[in-house]
Amino acid sequence: MTDARDTLLKTPLHGRHVAMGAKMVPFGGWDMPVQYSGITEEHLAVRTAAGLFDVSHMGEIEVAGRDALAAVQRISSNDASRLEIGQAQYSALTTDEGTFVDDLLVYRLTNDHFMLVVNASSIAKDFAHISAGIQGVGDAFAVNTSSRYALIAVQGPRALEVVQPLTEVDLAGIGYYRFETGEVASQRSTISRTGYTGEDGFEIFVPPSGADRLWQTLLTAGAGVGLKPAGLGARDTLRLEAAMRLSGQDIDDTTTVLEAGLGWIVGWDKPAFVGREALIAQKTRGVTRKLVGFEMVDRGIARHGYPVFIGAESVGVVSSGTRTPFLEKAIGLAYLPVGACTPGTECAIEIRGRQVTARVVPLPFYKRG
Amino acid sequence: MYPTDRRYTTDHEWISVSGTTARIGITDYAEDQLGDVVFVDLPEVGQVFEPGAQFGSIESVKAVSDLFCPMAGRVVEVNAALSDRPETVNAGPHDAWMIVIELKDPSQTDGLLDAAAYIELVS
Numbered sequence: 037m038t039d040a041r042d043t044l045l046k047t048p049l050h051g052r053h054v055a056m057g058a059k060m061v062p063f064g065g066w067d068m069p070v071q072y073s074g075i076t077e078e079h080l081a082v083r084t085a086a087g088l089f090d091v092s093h094m095g096e097i098e099v100a101g102r103d104a105l106a107a108v109q110r111i112s113s114n115d116a117s118r119l120e121i122g123q124a125q126y127s128a129l130t131t132d133e134g135t136f137v138d139d140l141l142v143y144r145l146t147n148d149h150f151m152l153v154v155n156a157s158s159i160a161k162d163f164a165h166i167s168a169g170i171q172g173v174g175d176a177f178a179v180n181t182s183s184r185y186a187l188i189a190v191q192g193p194r195a196l197e198v199v200q201p202l203t204e205v206d207l208a209g210i211g212y213y214r215f216e217t218g219e220v221a222s223q224r225s226t227i228s229r230t231g232y233t234g235e236d237g238f239e240i241f242v243p244p245s246g247a248d249r250l251w252q253t254l255l256t257a258g259a260g261v262g263l264k265p266a267g268l269g270a271r272d273t274l275r276l277e278a279a280m281r282l283s284g285q286d287i288d289d290t291t292t293v294l295e296a297g298l299g300w301i302v303g304w305d306k307p308a309f310v311g312r313e314a315l316i317a318q319k320t321r322g323v324t325r326k327l328v329g330f331e332m333v334d335r336g337i338a339r340h341g342y343p344v345f346i347g348a349e350s351v352g353v354v355s356s357g358t359r360t361p362f363l364e365k366a367i368g369l370a371y372l373p374v375g376a377c378t379p380g381t382e383c384a385i386e387i388r389g390r391q392v393t394a395r396v397v398p399l400p401f402y403k404r405g
Numbered sequence: 406m407y408p409t410d411r412r413y414t415t416d417h418e419w420i421s422v423s424g425t426t427a428r429i430g431i432t433d434y435a436e437d438q439l440g441d442v443v444f445v446d447l448p449e450v451g452q453v454f455e456p457g458a459q460f461g462s463i464e465s466v467k468a469v470s471d472l473f474c475p476m477a478g479r480v481v482e483v484n485a486a487l488s489d490r491p492e493t494v495n496a497g498p499h500d501a502w503m504i505v506i507e508l509k510d511p512s513q514t515d516g517l518l519d520a521a522a523y524i525e526l527v528s
Contacts, residue, residue: 059440070467071440071467074440074441075440075441075465075466075467076441076466077441079466269440269466269467272467273466335444335446335488336444336446337443337444337464337469339469358466358467359443359444359464359466361441361466366444388446388462388469
């Protein structure tokens with residue numbers, strides 16, 4: 037165990053997590069905190085007050101050059117031409133088949149400079165995919181700048197209250213999926229009103245050297261409102277309640293953007309991009325299966341990979357499942373045939389050899405008020 | 406931390422023998438590794454288990470773990486309170502018993518650890 041752990045990557049906050057007694061686990065090649073005080077407590081803190089997350093393991097790939105927009109348009113599914121400077125969008129890196137290489141956020145830093153924020157475990161794969169994909173587009177190049185950023189997320193209804201005293205940037209003036217640059221706790225930062233929890237909040241990009249001080253300052257600033265440090269465990273239960281997909285689990289190179297229910301991140305009107313023909317063809321003929329939400333009717337918790345039955349027939353598979361601390365229900369996402377996707381449809385999920393009744397429900401499970 | 410009135414398994418269950426019956430639960434170490442317990446899946450009264458057989462499972466928010474029967478026996482009681490309050494396993498793992506079994510052979514304690522040996526295992 038020690039040997040395997042030695043090869044894991046560490047964020048600039050790793051020493052802090054260990055010092056604070058977080059439980060560390062390997063995740064996507066990184067040694068990351070899975071929990072501090074407990075997943076339930078951290079999850080509830082984010083829903084009712086605020087949580088502090090180290091997400092520095094996420095990757096940043098910057099695309100710049102006179103033809104940067106054309107390059108980003110070529111390799112991502114969403115229409116990046118709709119982005120203003122200071123705006124971000126959810127998008128996908130797609131294969132020729134319209135399936136996922138990864139999902140990502142595309143930030144427009146300037147007219148001809150974009151930052152793509154990708155998942156930790158696929159930075160190298162994504163960078164290779166992007167570099168190959170933009171060849172021949174013209175004057176554009178991609179740089180993996182992941183090591184230049186630490187990323188700290190403050191999430192929850194009181195996030196703004198926690199961060200505002202530490203910056204002169206007017207946070208209320210930053211719209212959802214918008215960002216500003218400025219100083220936070222005297223650290224040069226990019227402050228993005230985004231997150232992966234279903235709550236309001238900010239993701240703050242800072243140079244690695246400033247991460248520890250920012251983390252400590254935020255912890256102190258948030259103590260009065262009940263901000264708690266949170267790990268990947270709560271991040272996973274929070275994102276699942278909000279029905280946000282997890283790359284490599286809910287979406288991968290075997291599932292298309294349409295099957296994942298993410299047709300809204302496809303720029304149908306934009307010119308050529310990787311996977312366009314496949315997605316248009318699939319849209320025309322219709323998908324045969326779709327990602328749906330379910331909740332357990334009978335007792336049991338469905339997990340990734342569990343088969344779903346209707347009658348005696350195995351019709352699909354669970355991609356994510358847990359019991360969520362806030363809704364206090366066992367919920368999950370599964371790929372089911374389109375005929376079984378209507379909310380209210382009953383199915384059975386095989387949990388360790390036993391069939392347990394579940395019901396299709398609308399997504400998301402949780403939407404903030 | 407680990408009561409000396411019972412024995413332990415390398416799978417992190419405890420078993421407390423009293424006459425011909427025994428209570429079974431999971432250890433403080435197991436509870437800590439699991440994190441917040443949200444579901445305990447237990448057998449029916451009357452089911453018979455051999456040593457090392459899976460008698461149930463326990464789920465935390467993040468993981469599922471199998472429960473193994475430390476000694477051979479027949480289930481005579483199940484802690485139904487755990488189905489409504491699974492978090493009591495976190496609060497007091499050495500009190501939160503899961504099942505009581507009627508032992509097939511109370512003297513058959515092969516492979517079980519005393520508290521000192523168990524502490525050594527988990528430290």
